[in-house]
Amino acid sequence: GGRRHAMAPSPVRRGWWTAEAEGEDYGFVIDGRGPFPDPRSRWQPDGVHGLSRVYDHGAFAWTDGAWRGRPLAGGILYELHVGTFTRDGTFDAAVERLDHLVALGVDAVELMPVAAFPGRHGWGYDGVHLWAVHDPYGGPDGLKRFVDACHRRGLAVVLDVVYNHLGPSGNYLGEYGPYFTEAHRTPWGPAVNLDRPGSDEVRAFIVENALMWLRDYHLDGLRLDAVHALSDERALHILEELAVAVDALRAPTGRELFVVAESDLGDPRLVTSREAGGYGLDAQWNDDFHHALHAALTGERQGYYCDFGSMGALAKTLRGAFFHDGTWSTFRGRSHGRPVDRLRTPGHRFAAFLQNHDQVGNRATGDRISATLSPDLLKVGAGLLLTSPFTPMLFMGEEWGATTPWRFFTDHQEPDLARAVSEGRRREFATHGWASEDVPDPQDPETYRRSVLDWTEPSRGGHRELLDWYRDLIALRRSCPELTDARLTEVEVEHDESWIVVYRGSVRVAANLGGDPVRLPDGALLL
Amino acid sequence: GGRRHAMAPSPVRRGWWTAEAEGEDYGFVIDGRGPFPDPRSRWQPDGVHGLSRVYDHGAFAWTDGAWRGRPLAGGILYELHVGTFTRDGTFDAAVERLDHLVALGVDAVELMPVAAFPGRHGWGYDGVHLWAVHDPYGGPDGLKRFVDACHRRGLAVVLDVVYNHLGPSGNYLGEYGPYFTEAHRTPWGPAVNLDRPGSDEVRAFIVENALMWLRDYHLDGLRLDAVHALSDERALHILEELAVAVDALRAPTGRELFVVAESDLGDPRLVTSREAGGYGLDAQWNDDFHHALHAALTGERQGYYCDFGSMGALAKTLRGAFFHDGTWSTFRGRSHGRPVDRLRTPGHRFAAFLQNHDQVGNRATGDRISATLSPDLLKVGAGLLLTSPFTPMLFMGEEWGATTPWRFFTDHQEPDLARAVSEGRRREFATHGWASEDVPDPQDPETYRRSVLDWTEPSRGGHRELLDWYRDLIALRRSCPELTDARLTEVEVEHDESWIVVYRGSVRVAANLGGDPVRLPDGALLL
Incomplete structure (x- = not known):
């Protein structure tokens, strides 16, 4: 059904085709195939394979006119998956829990991907409609209500965006142009085409998408998924191009905006200023700190933890952000990384965590670290995280030691x-x-359901005690400037194989990771 | 025949195997296959598939003890293919012609690749023994005699080295380790493995090879072939790693050493200092200047010349080195390049040429530009090249307008x-x-033979006149500091579609590329 309209090449933009039409739902027929959804669809009410629906970004009644954003420096992020944060799994249900985050004291919610993906439930990294909000979460208006509600409470909102690949179902981009190239291969197949013929529009697709979230959804920042899978040999790397574009949006929006990259490159260039030859991103994830802390706390040495485990590794990341700064990586079968310039690079350019969706969900059974550690060691882990020179990030439920696992679930x-x-x-x-x-x-719906947070937990017994510990640590971090001091050169560390003392200015953070009391070099007894 | 010796893993270097043995010729049997030649063979007297021969780098009687090298800045390069420079096609025969180069006034010979390649004749870009000198050219001692003879005459020697691929015949590297990866693809197939498991030794293979040429063969510089095909996502790029290693060799050798890259990346990072976030190479080839000059002189617009042709393109490269500085490239189907920082980047970091082995030999019939242009336009081309702010390079025979073509020839x-x-x-x-x-x-031997220079030409008629023009221009460049002034910000250009005037300080270079006399803005008549 529906009416057909012939399209003609755009006179103003190379490679684009246009037509005038009236109506709500639409698709494109290409060389007799289709209709396919719009690659820049703003709304997919009938799923990723369905028709696209017109959506007007100007219609929403925002109430956050006074919001000016907040800088990443000194802040604490809270990673949240809309589908499992609440039983309903919607933005509106998540809004009901925002006061918990305000009381906890975090500064920004980091939403896992909300771009439309196949099925109802999923992590979101197999998104295929990068311009549409997953409809089961509440669609475009749902996200706007959520952001507006966060801003009213003084919470910034960061969105996880995935530009390194698209999911295996509902990806129609290849019908429209050379969005992928065989010149580079990623774990998901041919790479997104950033540097081969036709790549100008692929890059514009990414950069304009990033700006859309920040401008039209009032988001405060973006978290870029797995940038090491963005193969780009151009003189202007897509990460720098994106950073420049976001920076240029700061003035017209009058808001702080930031971009954080998940990176396995071990490359300080990402968070180095453009004047110094870097890409000028605001921060990158610090997996080295996580691995060093996790291995020291749990004793685990499987997989990528094989490179970590010594307290010296943890000390090294606390002082220099990276453990792998050109050193041998058994896990990678090659040496890896490059030293961070400690004198010029503030610590807040590295997002640090004791847990995150990957570090929990990529375990076979999705067990949180609280399933392994004693309550005391959990507190030690939180203490080292929240007194670190980095930008700490919590994973939803971590703050009360949730017993619900967080598993890998799909709904293909x-x-x-x-x-x-x-x-x-x-x-x-x-x-x-x-x-x-x-x-x-x-694919078992029970796997998804088991991953939903249990909101009766935080008020109960040991959970409440841990939650108080997190609240107190966050309050301490907020009240004590030494703890947010981002100068890596000011961080001093002493350690043995069972204990570690971190000096943050006049503040001394002493942690005993062993089973027995230890006497520190200065004579103090550490329990 | 021959005796077999069991090998054992090296106790000092991961992944290496060692054995003690006496003898001259040897190979390696791996898991019952072979014998294969040594991947670091210093000598392949019986061709690329044959056994390797022991060669002692300490045995040669060098006479260049007083040689201290010479800086690239202010110099002129002369590209030379050993196999076609003389009828004999050997290093020793080439030595007989060095006085011609001294009289011409160039500063450095740039040898096309001499690493052992299959067959007798070839360009050398399908080399497979990167540590051995092509035996038909004269083998390791032949190259040393050539370098020694050059240094005695005050000529530096630069060697073209190919690290981005190996030739299709005689490449046994894959038998020894993960030298290649499917993660990136090049025009020649899977890329050299610079960033995947096992790549530390592949990088060491390259860097140590580069140092070998500079140290053991007394070479003054290296020209890296097609660095855009070196896919490397590591935090320390192989080009930077190589530049650092070569820089470190300057002190122990007490000589100037330099590295020049052939690059299609349009990326100033290559020749930007490491302090400013660059790779710190000494220079890169400036194809944009060539294409702009060639298209302006010949009117050709096929292939990559489609992006060039206007006099404005030539003017732009003279002032900023790159034509593509982020601009649209029809040839590439995408925008390309990034602006050079004119204030901070000296012009000598760009090697410029009117002709080179690729620009001649990659034409269907290998015809030189002298087959197309009038003698006057040839002189105009040479004049614009040799008064440019770049490091000029000539291609052997160009200086007398050789009538011999230079064709693509192989001997598989x-x-x-x-x-x-x-x-x-x-x-x-x-x-x-x-x-x-x-x-x-x-494969026709006649194709190779036709490409050999005819040394009776330079003393004859029009050839002699052009040779005198080149000699005079080179002498002028030497005597006039304005012409070697490398400050790109000091270059001013005026032009119309038929003429161009380049201001180099107080020197004015006026060129009329059209058929008729023109009157310049200042009233001067240009013939």
């Missing part, structure tokens, strides 16, 4: 794809010695 | 490969409208 509708995902997950963990029946099936 | 011994190369060449040019019989067969 195509039987072949669903089976492939389920079997792939089992096969992956079989190589690490897991029995197939112990690895939750991502 | 495997019939299938030979046929594929011949047919590939014909097919490539068929798409540009060339009849198959007009495209010389690379």
Whole structure:
């Protein structure tokens, strides 16, 4: 059904086609195939394969006119997955829990991806409509209500955006142009085409998408997923191009805006200023700190933890951000990284965490670190995180030691794809010695349901005690300028294999990770 | 035949195996296959597939003890292919012609690749033994005699080295380790593995090879082939790692050493200092200047010349080195490049040329620009080159307008490969409208022979006149400091579509590229 309108090449923008039409739902027929949804669809009310719906960004009644954003420096992030933050799994339900975050004392909510992805439930990293908000979460207006509600409470909102690949179902970009290239390969197949013929519009697709979130959804920052999978050999790297574009949006919006990259490159260039030859991003994730802290607390040495484990590794990341600064990585089978210039690079340019969605969810059973550690060691971990020179980030539920796991779950509708995902997950963990029946099936709705937070927990017993610990630490960090001092050169560390003391100006953070009391070099007894 | 010795893992270097043995010729048997030549073979007297021969770098009687090298700044390069520079095609025969270069006034010979490649004749870019000197040229001692002879005459020697791929025949590296990766693809197939597991030793293979040439062969510089095909996502790029290593060799050798990259990246980072976030190479080839000059002189617009042609393009490269500084490239189907910081980047960091082996040899019939241009326009081209703010480079024979073409020739011994190369060449040019019989067969020995310089030419008629013009221009460049002034900000250009005037301090270079006399804005008449 529906009427067809012929399209003609745009006279103003190379490679674009235009037509005038009236109506609400639409798609594009290309060379007789289709209709396909709009690659820049603002709304996919009928799922990723359905028609696109017209949506007017100017219609929403914002109430955050006084909001001016807040700088990343000195802030604390809170990573949140809309689908499992509440039982309803919607933006509106999440709004009901914002007062918990205000009381906790964090500064910004970091939303896991909300771009439309296949099925109802999922992590969101297989998004395929990068300009549309996942409709089961509440669609475009739902996200706006959430952002508006956050701003009213003084909370900034950061969005996780995925530009390094698209999901395996509902990706119609290839019908429209050379969005992918075989010149580079990623874990998900051919790379997004950033540097081959036709790549100008692919880059514009990414940069304009980033600006759309910040401008039209009033977001305060973006978290770029896995930038190491953005292969770009151009003289102007896409990360620098994006940083420049976001920077230029600061003046017209009158708001602080920031971009944080998840990076496995070990490359300080990402957060180095453009004047000094860097890309000028505001921060990057510090996986080295996580791995060093996790390995020291848990004793785990499997997978990428094999490079970590010594207290010296943790001390090194506290002083220099990176553990791998050109050193050998057994996990990678090569040396890795480059030293951070401690004198010129503020610590807040590194987002640090004791847990995050990956570090929990990529474990076979999605068990949180609280399932492994004693309550005391959990507190030690939180203490080292929240007194670090970095930008701390919590993962939803971490603050009360949630007993709910956070598992890998999907909701693929195509039987072949669903089976492939389920079997792939089992096969992956079989190589690490897991029995197939112990690895939750991502497609089983129960796997998703078990991952939903239990909001009766935070008010109960040990959970409440841990929550108080987190609140107190955050309040301490806020009241004590030494703790947010971002000068890495001012961080001093002493340690043995069982204890570590971190000097932050006049503040001394002493942590005993062993089972027995230890006497520190200055004679103090550490329990 | 021969004796077998068991090898054992090295106790000092990860991934290396060692054995003690006596003898001259040797190879390695790996898991029952082989013997294969040594991947770091210093000598392949029996061709690329044969056994390796022991060679002692300490045995040569050097006479260049007083040589201290010479800086690239202010110098002129002369690109030379050993196999076609003389009829004999050897280093020793080339030595006989060095006095011609001294009289011409150039400062450095840039040798096309001499690493052992398959067959007797070839350009050398399909080298497979990167540590051995092509034996038909004279082998390791031959190269040393050549370098020694150059240094005695005050000529520096630069060597073209190819690290971005290996040739299709005689490449046994894959038998020894993960030298290649499918993560990136180049025009020659899987990329050299610079950033994946096992890549530390691949990088060491490259960096130590570079140092070997500079240290053991007393070379003064290296020209890196096609660095845009070196895909490296590490925090320390292989080009920077190499520049650091070469820089460190300057003190122990007490000589000037430099590294020049052939680059299609349009990225000033290559020749930007490391302090400013660059890789710290000494120079890169300036193809943009060539294309702008060639298109302006010849009117050609095919292939990559489609982006050039206006006199404004030539003026832009004279002032800013790059034409593509972020501008649209029709040839590439995307925008390309990044502006050079004119205030901070000296012009000598760009090697410029009117002709080079690629720009001549990659034409269907290998015709030099002298086959197209009038003698007067040839002189105009040479004049604009040799008064430019860049590091000029000549291609052997250019200085007398050699009538010998310089064609693509190979000498593959495997019939299938030979046929594929011949047919590939014909097919490539068929798409540009060339009849198959007009495209010389690379495998035909006549194709190679026709490319040898005719040394009776330079003393004859018009050739002699052009040679005098080149000598005079070079002498003028030497005597006039304004011409070697490398400050790009001091270069001013005026032009119309038929004429161009380049101001180099108090020196004014006026060139009329049209057929008729023109009157310049200041009233002067330009013939």
